[in-house]
Amino acid sequence: MDHKKLLNQFKLKSTPCRSEVLMLLRTHEHALSHSDIEQQVDRSFDRVTVYRTLKTFLDKGLIHKVLDDEGVSKYALCSECSKENHNHEHVHFKCESCGQTQCLDNIRIPEIDLPAGFLAKEKNLLIQGVCDQCDQ
Amino acid sequence: MDHKKLLNQFKLKSTPCRSEVLMLLRTHEHALSHSDIEQQVDRSFDRVTVYRTLKTFLDKGLIHKVLDDEGVSKYALCSECSKENHNHEHVHFKCESCGQTQCLDNIRIPEIDLPAGFLAKEKNLLIQGVCDQCDQ
DNA sequence: CTGTGTGCAAACACTTTGCAGGTGT
């Protein structure tokens, strides 16, 4: 599906910035931070526009936030989510060598028994180590 | 054990700022961010000093970093760690109601089978929801 | 006394907000 159709499907107007950002997210295996995007975008968009684009995508459910140990927000496409049924309970892996964080879509976060009175709504599991590309 | 002894045990000089910050961390169940500390400290220390104190504690292994979904760094005492043997593989729970993040020391992160070539070194599991205090 | 902790000033990085003007449908 082309970018425009995908955007329309999420009730978003197709604009240059959105198409570019979406393209970047679609062509990368790993999660991207705002600065990753800023550096890799061809045409230069205003920082603010990129921030707003990411926020919009997030709100509409096109992308999900990926936890990071250093505080920078990273984002990745929602591959399994429909518009209504969100499901990001897969494991994220951050490589300490190349610095990239990828979604391990096939690996789900196990159920955890919480103490009485605790209600879980969302789970995020970040594993850090060395990825298969950097493995020697 | 008093604060001074604990500090000395980690080869740290005992100073007013360190004692205060350590005291705060010891008297709270939940993880504290820099601004939490800044607000709750009696005597006012310079922001920078608190940042450096936290970094020092982190380096020496007195505290560990707690992941947060909003990018602010939070810290909690290492309760199970000896100086050599670090072990933070417990679950963290963030309550969306009170905003506090606590260490569920008794709940360990399950083993995860990673794809071939991936080497796990550290795991962080953050569960978000409603804690037992805010549960109605 | 000596190394290192502290406070101050400043810089840096990341993110948000307000507003005016431009663009997609």
Add this chain to the structure above:
DNA sequence: ACACCTGCAAAGTGTTTGCACACAG
């Protein structure tokens, strides 16, 4: 035409760095 996206300016927040002085051991 209208809603809304974009760019610019500015401000807010979190964090780091350099330097001179103060303090703990």
